[in-house]
Amino acid sequence: MEAYFLDFANLLLRWLHVIAAIAWIGESIYFVMLDNSLRSPKADEDKQKGVFGEMWAVHGGGFYHNQKYASAPAKLPEDLHWSFWKSYATWLSGFALFVLLYMANPSFYLVNPGSDWEWAANLSGWQANVVALLFLLGGWVIYNELCKRISPNMDRDGILSLAVAVMMVVVAYLSTQIFSGRAAFLLTGAVMATAMSANVFFWIIPGQRRMVKAMKAGETPNPLDGKRGKQRSVHNTYFTLPVVLLMISNHYSFAYSHDLAWVIMTLFIFAGALIRQFFVLMHAGQIKPAYPAAGVALILVAIWVGAPASSVDDEATTASAETSSAVSETEASESAAQVAASDGGAAGHAEQIVIDRCAQCHAESPSYDGFSAPPAGVVLETPEQVLRQVEQIKQVVANGYMPLGNVTQMTDEERTEIANWSP
Ligand code: HEC
Structure with missing residues (x-):
């Protein structure tokens, strides 16, 4: 339950973070655009006031006239807008x-x-x-x-x-x-x-x-x-x-x-x-x-x-692995049936390694502390699930990313076996 609340907090914070970043970067981009779009003021009166550049814009049904002063206006307004939050x-x-x-x-x-x-x-x-x-x-x-x-x-x-x-x-x-x-x-x-x-x-x-x-x-x-x-x-x-x-x-x-x-x-x-x-x-x-x-x-x-070293793989396998790894349980039955047909449904050595080293986290209800749901939506509890995502598994095992922090202590021999595995 605690992991669930933490994940939820994570989601909400990420929302805030992305929105704040959009607002900030948007403003930053806007001001650089404004600064670079300034043209010399047309009116003499503006020039005398110390205006150095201006930009006319239309946005949201209104007309805007921005002016930038070379140094400062004669008098500063009280309600100056500041950008920092x-x-x-x-x-x-x-x-x-x-x-x-x-x-x-x-x-x-x-x-x-x-x-x-x-x-x-x-x-x-x-x-x-x-x-x-x-x-x-x-x-x-x-x-x-x-x-x-x-x-x-x-x-x-x-x-x-x-x-x-x-x-x-x-x-x-x-x-x-x-x-x-x-x-x-x-x-x-x-x-x-x-x-x-x-x-x-x-x-x-x-x-x-x-x-x-x-x-x-x-x-x-x-x-x-x-x-x-x-x-x-x-x-x-x-x-x-x-x-x-x-x-x-x-x-x-x-x-x-x-x-x-x-x-x-x-x-x-x-x-x-x-x-x-x-x-x-x-x-x-x-x-x-x-x-x-x-x-x-x-x-x-x-x-x-x-590009991964072994990217010369048969394109058809990669493509089918990618489509089926969309972790949609409904689509899964089809490929699972294929797998069962070719494999008799029994777990091979490589599949068993994956289940042993990965299912602590990659399960519907992970047993590993701190996980409330399968990370990245990847579930690796049965040989069928493993076989459906072979390309993805090989990639993250070969490059050492998974098991995360190698907390489940996959050995070098196991890693080599998975990296070279072609079921
Ligand atoms: C300690 C928990 C843990 C273990 C053990 C673990 N994983 Fe993961 N795995 C994660 C987490 C967390 C993520 C999500 C990371 C992310 O978002 O990049 C993840 C993501 C993935 C992904 C998706 C990566 C991507 O780019 O989207 C794959 C595939 C994967 N793991 C496969 C495996 C395999 C195969 C093993 C066993 C060899 C394994 N994992 C073991 C926690 C674990």
Whole structure:
């Protein structure tokens, strides 16, 4: 029952997280679009007021006229709209999800028992939790130091972008070495997402507060505050697409369980940033298809890198395995009948291994603690169920993803047997 409530909490938090992220990213994309779409004001009166650019828009049956001031309007209105809760709500709900799902079960969600690094492979659950938190914190500290040291006056932002890109490759690499594949994708995404929210919390909003305060006191605001806010929000723009791709990738084991998962992740990050660049320029009136084309090319490389070694399998088997693994019990009877015909219904050696090592979790009522329903809807209690999902099983066993955290201690011989199994 407890597991059921936890799963439900997980669902509701995920809902909140996705909605907050949509609102935040939507706003971020909107403001970058607005900034890049500004045209010089037409009216002299506006120019005299200090308006530097304007955009006319029609939306939802109304006409909108946005104006951006070069520095500040002569008088600030009392009801200035600020944007920060969307960002904080996204980070807080994301972190809560991470605690509820990963940190509550670190030994199989965080620890990477197959790590080349012995210390990482042998982390206990709570140690893995501490390492994950340090990983997130360290990501922010290093990113922030790079910004402060490389481009303190916002005049070396090109070199800074390069440094941040290199940093993300290192983060991707380290995460896959230290953590299980799924956690690695999540944590690399979370390093970027944390930088985004921390940029808002530690720099953008305080900088804006200082600017507003100075203006209200009749002083000239420090231009560095404005420039720094812009620098960090530009970084945020390029983080958005990669973060979302990494967060949703953690439902796709072909990506995160691959030996070269860090390369796949790196390609995803650069592809996302390149595709974002296309839209940034498009709003400024420049159509540069080379950017999304390069992004797509990187995704194609990721598809090539990620292709399982044994992808030369008979396509017909793969296709039928895929359709039947849609875990629809009604469709199942048909293939089960085929299986029974070819196999006489008895469990072969390989099927028995799968049942022994997997059914603790993958059962209608899992006996493994903390599971209230079969994970990912995959049930592996009978030889028929196993035979119906052979391709999927071989994939996750061969790449070491399952059994999760190898908690049921599948041996190397068993793993090889399943990987080479062709029933
Ligand atoms: C400790 C519990 C546990 C054990 C043992 C376990 N699994 Fe899983 N399995 C999970 C969880 C949790 C998920 C869902 C993970 C996710 O969403 O990526 C999952 C997902 C899967 C999936 C779907 C993966 C996907 O990409 O959608 C397959 C297939 C799978 N397991 C097969 C197996 C096989 C085969 C074994 C035995 C060799 C096994 N599992 C053992 C917990 C377990």
